[in-house]
Amino acid sequence: MTDRAAIPASELAGRIGQEVGVSGWITVDQARIDAFADATEDWQFIHVDPEAAARTPFGGTIAHGFLTLSLLSKMTYEATPVLEGVVMGINYGFDKVRFLQPVRAGSRVRGRFKLLEAAEKDGGRWLLKHEVTVEIEGQPKPALIAEWLGMQVLQPS
Numbered sequence: 001m002t003d004r005a006a007i008p009a010s011e012l013a014g015r016i017g018q019e020v021g022v023s024g025w026i027t028v029d030q031a032r033i034d035a036f037a038d039a040t041e042d043w044q045f046i047h048v049d050p051e052a053a054a055r056t057p058f059g060g061t062i063a064h065g066f067l068t069l070s071l072l073s074k075m076t077y078e079a080t081p082v083l084e085g086v087v088m089g090i091n092y093g094f095d096k097v098r099f100l101q102p103v104r105a106g107s108r109v110r111g112r113f114k115l116l117e118a119a120e121k122d123g124g125r126w127l128l129k130h131e132v133t134v135e136i137e138g139q140p141k142p143a144l145i146a147e148w149l150g151m152q153v154l155q156p157s
Contacts, residue, residue: 005081009126009154012083012118020115020130021079025108025137026071028063033105036067050105062102068109068134068143069097075111075132076150083126085154092127092149101141108137116147124154 030050037043045052046062053061073091082089103109117129128150134143 004077006084006086007081008084009118009120012115012126012128015115016118018115019112020081021113023075023079023111023113025110026074027108028067028071028103028105030061030105033061033063033067036064036070040064040066042066058102058104061105063105063107065099065102065144068099068103069146071109071134072111072132072146072148075134076113076130076148079111079113080130083152083154085124085157086152087155088153090151090153092151095129095147095149097144097146099144101136101139101143103136103143107139109134109143110137111135121151124156126152126154128152 033047037048042064046056046058047053047064048061050061112133112135114131115128116131117127119127121127130148130150132146132148134145136143
């Protein structure tokens with residue numbers, strides 16, 4: 001399923017409250033923003049019209065909040081370990097999402113992952129909750145903070 005480092009489930013308890021990974025930087029350029037606008041049919045001018053967006057307090061276009069949130073999928077593949085024997089991961093949703101600062105076109109973002117909870121479920125599944133902070137390069141305030149739930153399904157023994 002992945003090239004990420006694999007850890008035994010027995011190590012999860014010792015990692016709760018710890019940062020478990022940081023992704024690489026991702027450039028959020030205008031082409032990415034435009035592609036997201038096309039995929040979601042959200043063409044609000046603040047995202048896709050550089051001239052009109054230049055006249056706003058942002059001084060230019062910004063990424064959709066949901067675009068920044070969707071980049072968590074790529075970030076987690078780079079930053080977080082998987083459990084030994086995992087056959088698939090499932091996005092289980094969010095307990096909390098807060099958009100704190102807009103991501104200006106051309107900025108770079110990355111995700112910091114801290115393991116908050118790990119619960120073993122029936123059927124060889126583990127529900128993991130991570131606090132994810134998406135940083136904007138060169139900015140003191142993050143783009144977003146989220147509590148993200150993911151289910152890791154292990155190969156039956």
